[in-house]
Structure formats: structure tokens, C-alpha cells
Amino acid sequence: MFKRTLTAALLSFPLLASAATYTHIDSSKSQIQFHYEQMGVNMDGVFTGFNGNIHFDSADASKAKVQLHVQLNSVDTGSDDADAEVIKPEWFNAAAHPDAVFTATSIEVKADNEFEVVGQLTIKGHEQEIRFPATLNETENTATFTGSFSLLRGDYAIGEGAWSKFDIVANDIRVDFKIVATE
Incomplete structure (x- = not known):
């Protein structure tokens, strides 16, 4: 009995050793890009200022806590x-x-290193639930989360007045992200 318990413990050790808890977002290595269409031309931009809180245990993603703040005046088109x-x-x-x-x-x-993320996105006081797939890549004390989602700018009142129509600037916006977190 002792031998089986010891064997089970030793076999599970690599699984426990590879699990990590990531608690810091490295903004300098992370990136948030957006893509839209203006007058039929594909346009791109990035946000250079963001920070947030993360608590992600790679052994139990269901208990993860993530909040990200993107400074809107850091936009670079x-x-x-x-x-x-x-x-x-x-x-x-x-x-x-x-x-x-x-x-x-x-x-x-x-699936392995693949997740469905659900959350609330708030822009200009307008909140919408979004859901998207994300992929995790772990390397020495670092987790890199990548993914993409789409939003409708009209849902967040991005473009009011004369800009509320979608004939010049399309309603569809795609956001691609790479969030790097460390232990």
C-alpha cells in the first residue's frame, strides 16, 4: 500500500511542479491591437497604455481573476x-x-492551453458581455495569453452624432491581444 501511494505521489510531482500562479501583468511585453475599416480601407491601431490585475493558476483556471484597464488616451493609430x-x-x-x-x-x-473567456467590457460607461477563445503559452515563469474578439462600436457609443452611422467608419472592430504575465 505504501509503495503504491509513494509511486502515485512521485508520478504526480511533475504535474504539480509545472503548475504556476501568475500574478503580475508585464505591460511592456504585452500588446493590444485593434482593426477596423474606414471608407473601405483596413486600418489598424494599438493601445500603448494598460495595466491590470491577474491571478491565474495554471492548474485551476476556473478560479482565475483578471481585470484589465486600457488607457484610451494611449491610442496610437x-x-x-x-x-x-x-x-x-x-x-x-x-x-x-x-x-x-x-x-x-x-x-x-x-483543451490543453485553450480557454473560453467570458467577461464584461466597459467603454464610455457602456457595458457588454463578451466571450472569446484564448490560448496560453507557458515558458520559464511566464505565461503569454493570446486571443482575439470582435465588438460593435455602436454598442459602446464610440462615434456619436455625425459619426454614429457606419458608412465612413465600420461598426465592426476586431481586437487582438497578447497579455504577458509573470509569477
Whole structure:
């Protein structure tokens, strides 16, 4: 009996040793990109300022806690004029709503290192539930989460007044992310 218990303990040791808990977001190695269409032309941009809280145990993803704050005035569209325009009240209204906030409400394992994430995304005081697949890649004390989701800018009042129509700037926005976390 002792021999079987010892063997089971030794066999499970590598599984326990490889499990890690990630608690810090490394913003300098992470990236949030967005993609949209303007007048039929594909456009891209990034947010350079974001931070957040994470508590992700790779052995039990169901107990994960993630909250990410994206500073809307950190937008980089590749054009200084466009950057200045998009933080105005008609678009992000960054003065009144400086951050977009994502809070995960559940993370479900779908396959090895593949998850379905559900959470609340709040932009300009408008909150919507979003769900998307995410992939985890673990290397020495580092977890890299990648994924993509789509949103409708109209659901968040991004583009008000003359910009509330979708003939010049499309309603569909795709967000790609790479979030790097450490222990």
C-alpha cells in the first residue's frame, strides 16, 4: 500500500511542479491591437497604455481573476491627427472615461492551453458581455495569453452624432491581444 501511494505521489510531482500562479501583468511585453475599416480601407491601431490585475493558476483556471484597464488616451493609430480626434467626446471621450475595463467573469478550459473567456467590457460607461477563445503559452515563469474578439462600436457609443452611422467608419472592430504575465 505504501509503495503504491509513494509511486502515485512521485508520478504526480511533475504535474504539480509545472503548475504556476501568475500574478503580475508585464505591460511592456504585452500588446493590444485593434482593426477596423474606414471608407473601405483596413486600418489598424494599438493601445500603448494598460495595466491590470491577474491571478491565474495554471492548474485551476476556473478560479482565475483578471481585470484589465486600457488607457484610451494611449491610442496610437499611426496618425497624430487621428489620435487627437479619437479621444474626443464623440469617440472615446477619454476625458470623462479614461479607461476601457475588461473584467473576466469565467474562464473555462476547452483543451490543453485553450480557454473560453467570458467577461464584461466597459467603454464610455457602456457595458457588454463578451466571450472569446484564448490560448496560453507557458515558458520559464511566464505565461503569454493570446486571443482575439470582435465588438460593435455602436454598442459602446464610440462615434456619436455625425459619426454614429457606419458608412465612413465600420461598426465592426476586431481586437487582438497578447497579455504577458509573470509569477
